[in-house]
Amino acid sequence: MSVQSILDVATEVLLAKPSASLGDVAKAAGVSRTTLHKRYATRHDLLVALSHDAYDRVEKAMTDAQLDVPGSEVEAALERAIAGLIPIGPRIEFMYRQIGLDDVPDLVARYEQTGEPLLRLVRRGQEAGIIRSDMPDWWIVSTLDASFYSAWEAISVGRLAPLDAPALVMKTVMRGIGT
Amino acid sequence: MSVQSILDVATEVLLAKPSASLGDVAKAAGVSRTTLHKRYATRHDLLVALSHDAYDRVEKAMTDAQLDVPGSEVEAALERAIAGLIPIGPRIEFMYRQIGLDDVPDLVARYEQTGEPLLRLVRRGQEAGIIRSDMPDWWIVSTLDASFYSAWEAISVGRLAPLDAPALVMKTVMRGIGT
DNA sequence: ACAGTTCTGAACATGAGTGTTCAGTCGATC
DNA sequence: GATCGACTGAACACTCATGTTCAGAACTGT
Structure with a gap:
């Protein structure tokens, strides 16, 4: 899953439900939560x-x-x-x-x-x-x-x-x- | 603090920061969290x-x-x-x-x-x-x-x-x- | 002054999200 | 096939919002 795709999916998920957990985002992006955390250390960083x-x-x-x-x-x-x-x-x-x-x-x-x-x-x-x-x-x-x-x-x-x-x-x- | 005022303040606070806690809302409304919970049992109810x-x-x-x-x-x-x-x-x-x-x-x-x-x-x-x-x-x-x-x-x-x-x-x- | 109601502050258990770590797996490269 | 890097799943400690309870204070109207 490319970085760009992750941003795409994350945008979509967080738009539909701003309170979505990072687990939700990771799952939707087809990536493990660990990997997501590696790319964006905190939720704030992701936003x-x-x-x-x-x-x-x-x-x-x-x-x-x-x-x-x-x-x-x-x-x-x-x-x-x-x-x-x-x-x-x-x-x-x-x-x-x-x-x-x-x-x-x-x-x-x-x-x-x-x-x-x-x-x-x-x-x-x-x-x-x-x-x-x-x-x-x-x-x-x-x-x-x-x-x-x-x-x-x-x-x-x-x-x-x-x-x-x-x-x-x-x-x-x-x-x-x-x- | 009247019910209407609480709704006013709650709208304002939650608009400025949708993730505001009920404690924040209660404080801004000049009411204890207990009282707020009595009027609106859950966060969902308040919304x-x-x-x-x-x-x-x-x-x-x-x-x-x-x-x-x-x-x-x-x-x-x-x-x-x-x-x-x-x-x-x-x-x-x-x-x-x-x-x-x-x-x-x-x-x-x-x-x-x-x-x-x-x-x-x-x-x-x-x-x-x-x-x-x-x-x-x-x-x-x-x-x-x-x-x-x-x-x-x-x-x-x-x-x-x-x-x-x-x-x-x-x-x-x-x-x-x-x- | 009294009784009844409401509000308060504190405490508590619970649940959920967060950030971190790590051993194991997968895949590409040489 | 050996090596290196990236990804994974699981576990963990930690924080914080939530919802609940309760004894006491403040306020109400009579």
Whole structure:
């Protein structure tokens, strides 16, 4: 069982049941508890590793989405970002729900810097007149996050097709639900 | 310390730290652990009581918001609903994050019926042509929930004024972030 | 002042998760 | 086939939350 697979399974198990024991995680990962302890000495270490892995993936998705574009292409870049985030929905959900890791300076720092690219993109969109300027930039980002999260949730319960998600999120967020 | 206050404090403590012990909860509520155990025999009982309390409040907010209006007034009703939900943000966050209570039939039933009024309102809005019909009703509701939740989060960290929230959510949701 | 109720603090047994150790097994490499 | 490393299962001590009990204190209304 590769390290990556263990992180995958651990994310899944701990999302479904945050109080799951390390024994549960090990069993689900097809690994002995001893081995798990060898890789991650304590439960805390495992949680930190999972968080770092989640940040790694979000950062990679943001880089791949090439968000540093001129204002006129903001909308396309946004859709690329959303499309890139969809497959790593569980990781993001994990980051989001994980509480009590505020005492790890590395993670706090990454939290702030991981959101930067999207924030910059939104600002560029506002300057280019594509995104409303009568709302704060952080609120726009927050709205994007929330809509993406809704989409991920709908996907995870089987109500929304993954391939439909980016366009739906874009339409909803950009034009709203009103007629 | 009244029962209601205990539920308030318990919600707060368990939101900040889901793994908090009953001792922590009791201390925060200014009550002895013995007394807490007398009211709620087990931790599970306490969590169920907290959930029921949260549902009670959401249902009351929905009733107070008078959502059963003709289609032409859907928008105003929506804003009333959002305004009513803001003050009980912590309860809703608790319901949302609480996992592992799926084995309580009462709660599952309430979950489904608590969302009904808003879903009906959205459908009425769609029929009246005020809300887009090219998106599923459940997605509209999901979007509303997500935006409300974003607002609550912003309020809880002090970035958004509670009184500004309903209008901001309405504008964002109905008209989108695009120009 | 009294009786009845509630709350408290302390103690206790229990169970579960955690972290550690170690001898034995498996598999790959040379 | 011998060696080295990784993995395993079992056992162990330890900590901590939980649920229970009980005698005494604080508070209630009469």
